[in-house]
Amino acid sequence: MSRPGHGVAMRIALIGTGRIGAFHAGVLARHPEVGQLVVADADAARAAEVAALTGATATATVAEALAGADAVVIASATAAHAGLIAAAARAGLPAFCEKPVALDVPGTLEALGAVEAAGTELQLGFMRRFDAGYRNARELVRSGRLGRLHTVRAVTSDPAPPPAAYLPLSGGLYRDCLVHDFDIVRWVTGREVTEVYAMGSDAGPAMFRAAGDIDTAAVVLTLDDGTLATATAARCNGAGYDVRLELAGEYDQFAVGLDDRTPLTSAEPHGPGRPDKPWTGFLERFAPAYEAELDAFVRLVRGEAANPCDGRDALHALRIAEACEVSRRERRVVPLAEIPGAAGREG
Numbered sequence: 001m002s003r004p005g006h007g008v009a010m011r012i013a014l015i016g017t018g019r020i021g022a023f024h025a026g027v028l029a030r031h032p033e034v035g036q037l038v039v040a041d042a043d044a045a046r047a048a049e050v051a052a053l054t055g056a057t058a059t060a061t062v063a064e065a066l067a068g069a070d071a072v073v074i075a076s077a078t079a080a081h082a083g084l085i086a087a088a089a090r091a092g093l094p095a096f097c098e099k100p101v102a103l104d105v106p107g108t109l110e111a112l113g114a115v116e117a118a119g120t121e122l123q124l125g126f127m128r129r130f131d132a133g134y135r136n137a138r139e140l141v142r143s144g145r146l147g148r149l150h151t152v153r154a155v156t157s158d159p160a161p162p163p164a165a166y167l168p169l170s171g172g173l174y175r176d177c178l179v180h181d182f183d184i185v186r187w188v189t190g191r192e193v194t195e196v197y198a199m200g201s202d203a204g205p206a207m208f209r210a211a212g213d214i215d216t217a218a219v220v221l222t223l224d225d226g227t228l229a230t231a232t233a234a235r236c237n238g239a240g241y242d243v244r245l246e247l248a249g250e251y252d253q254f255a256v257g258l259d260d261r262t263p264l265t266s267a268e269p270h271g272p273g274r275p276d277k278p279w280t281g282f283l284e285r286f287a288p289a290y291e292a293e294l295d296a297f298v299r300l301v302r303g304e305a306a307n308p309c310d311g312r313d314a315l316h317a318l319r320i321a322e323a324c325e326v327s328r329r330e331r332r333v334v335p336l337a338e339i340p341g342a343a344g345r346e347g
């Protein structure tokens, strides 16, 4: 893998210019070390629109975008991730890819195998690792201020569902949405999930039932030191975008995502009232984190920093999501050891 020289502005290819890709295009276009941004999308008009907004160059094909690039940012629809990761690896290019690598373990292992064989880097888009609150929480756990951690509560509630067309391609609520919570619980606590029990409900809008998906989920995760974690997700949370992580220990408890914009109103007569400006969505809530993760990627491409979130992290989070699918389907506790792909191998 060759690296752009220090002080030389790099050329980045961005593949996929939909909701998140358009946001990443803006971040990359503003980055002082990105000299040239080239964008491509299966929908050429979409790529042209984003190029016009950001000053990027749109190309007709992915191959044209990759030619001459120093690195690749993949923000296409999920089904194209694994193929694009492999194409970047074959071209010897470091890649940043939105979650997930693939919707199943074999597809994930194949893409990670291509990266390993090429000796390139793959950074995954678990942006919560770059959010100030989650970073503080990780330090608090390590500092011992909570004492023994006994309970972790992760919450991800979206104010409105994604477009109906997104659902059949998303992999479902556990893989698409709760995968962020699975990653961040591992990262903040430094523990591994050993078993899960997952439930889900499709009692909301009919489009979830039509896609074979659920709109609300509740999961119990057992960590390898016995700590219990719960993770809930909801696609139709009218109060706003609510992403929190609560950590309770023997000495103290802390919450990430608890501020004057948290869309949670106390039912107590004198408790905190309704926020004036509740968080509206991921692009607003996590804007600084998206910027920081791409800055980290630029530094990784330069060889100035280690990979903050690699393919093995994506595999761990996906295996937890897969265990949730099995658990919900079979209505039982599922040990992670049952899910293929442990230690990066099938079996």
Ligand SMILES: NC(=O)c1ccc[n+]([C@@H]2O[C@H](COP(=O)([O-])OP(=O)(O)OC[C@H]3O[C@@H](n4cnc5c(N)ncnc54)[C@H](O)[C@@H]3O)[C@@H](O)[C@H]2O)c1
Binding pocket: 015, 016, 017, 018, 019, 020, 021, 040, 041, 042, 043, 046, 062, 075, 076, 077, 078, 080, 098, 099, 100, 125, 126, 127, 166, 176, 282
């Ligand atoms: N980290 C996060 O917070 C976060 C948030 C939203 C989405 N995502 C992930 O980002 C990805 C994109 O999600 P989105 O909401 O932007 O979806 P989207 O549907 O808005 O955009 C996807 C884009 O990819 C394009 N595309 C599809 N196949 C392609 C291919 N083979 N080559 C080039 N372009 C292709 C589509 O034309 C579309 O413009 C998904 O994998 C999703 O899981 C992550």
